[in-house]
Amino acid sequence: MMNKFNTSILAALVAASSAAYAKQAEFAPHHCQATESNAQYYRNFPAALTEAQARHARIAEVKAARAKQGAAVETNDASPYVTGVAGTPTYIIPVVFHVYGTMQNGHLVNDAVIMDALSKTNADFKGQTADFADVDSEFAAVKDTLDIEFHLASLDPDGNPTTGIIYHPESSGAGNYSSxxxxxxxxxxxxxxxxxxxxxxxxxxxxxxxxxxWYPDTAMSDEGLARVTYNGAYLGSNTDENFRSVLTHEFGHFLDLIHTFEGGCKRGANRRCSTTGDDICDTPQQNGWQMNPGDGGVLNCLGETINWQNFMAYSDQYANYTQDQVDRMVNGLSSAARNTLWSPANLAATGADN
Ligand SMILES: [Zn+2]
Known part of the structure; x- marks a missing residue:
């Protein structure tokens, strides 16, 4: 389509801009602003970017150490971070939901809806969905799961019993950094x-x-600003079976994952796949976000099949994470901003070890 405009750079820019606008409008309910919000945060707080870079350097160090030991680099079981006891999830994360208004776009937000949404997100992480078995064959060898469970806290910060779901009067703006x-x-x-x-x-x-x-960051945790913010209209049974996985997508960001389409597709970027785009090497670059194979095709600018079903894409069939993404989440879980959450002492203190 762009060829007929290639005599005029201006015309091409206008066309691209219009196409992007049309696509944006169509996609509005899906749009997640993690890319923009985290980029803005790093611009405002350069120390946070430095912290992130140090955290990510650790991934390469661990992989090198594992390779030296002869362990399969891509085998999550060989992770030095694994501390779980056999029969229990490797990671349990205590969660508190703060709900502002129980009717959201005509959908009721109550305990049952939240528990259902959380249970289904846990199943997404563990690959316990029908879609996980239906991932494109090109990714059969790299699709991966994370042995993690998000549990509602049963003890509040004062040690008193809680459901882990706190209701507040209707409000807005929790997606803004300093809400x-x-x-x-x-x-x-x-x-x-x-x-x-x-x-x-x-x-x-x-x-x-x-x-x-937002991705892990100690300054945000110090300020009480670390979080996922989510629309109650898209929780669990308040939306369709696919779209409810956007909660899983946001949890992926919380554990340090970037959109698979970040940065688009660039020739030559594969050589720097651990530090460009989504910083992940087993998720092919994407020309842009594509909901399904009919939405721009399944091949990227290099002719590679994209993992359009990835939880960190925008997808009509959310289905999987990859091995490198799981490694990055494990690394994120080991970071100072996240590693206290799943400690045995904290699970006891928050009543999440149930
Ligand atoms: Zn996102």
Whole structure:
């Protein structure tokens, strides 16, 4: 399509811009602003970018050490981070949901809906869905699972019993970095994963943004700002079976994963796949976000098949993470901003070891 405009750079730019706008409007309910929000955060707080770079350097170090030991580099079981006891999940994360208004775009948000959504996200991480078995054959060897469970806390910060679901009056803007709701209502970010459920994430009158989350960062945890913010209209049975996996997508961001389409497709970038795009080498670059094979094809600019079913894409059939993504999440879980969450002492303190 672009060829007929190639005599005019301006025309091409206008065409690309219009196409992007049309696609954006169509995709509005799916749009996650993690890319923009994290980029903005790193611009405002360069120390956070330095912390992230140090954290990511650790991935290469661990892989090199594992390779030297003769362990299969891509085998998660060989991870030096694994501390779980046989028969229990390797990682349990205590979660508190803060709910602002129980009717969101006509959908009820209650305990049952939240428990259902969380249970299904746990199944996504563990590959216990029908879609996981239906991942394109090109990715059969690299699709992977993370042995993690997100549990509602049963003890609050004062040690009192809680359902792990706290209801507040209707409010908006928890998707904005320094949200006053988040600052006021958060529970210790080193003890609880805080999830904020609102309908208007940015307090701009738009009620179909799906969610946003920030990557691990100690400064955000220190300030009580680490979080996932999510639209209650897209929780569990409030939406369709595929779209409810956007919660899994946001949890992926919380564990340090980037969109698989970040940065688009660039020739030559494969040589730097661990530090460009999504920083992941077993997820092929994507020309842009594509919901399904009919949405721009399944081949990227290098002719490689894309993992359009990846949880960190935007997809009509969310199905899988990959081995390198699981390694990155394990590394994120071992970071100072996340590693206190799943410690045995903290699981006992938050009542999440159930
Ligand atoms: Zn996202």
């Amino acid at each position: 006053s709701d988040v600052k006021r209502d958060h529970w210790d970010n080193y003890k609880y994963m805080n999830v904020y459920i609102q309908n208007d994430l940015y307090a701009d009158g738009v009620t179909n943004n799906s969610g946003v989350a």
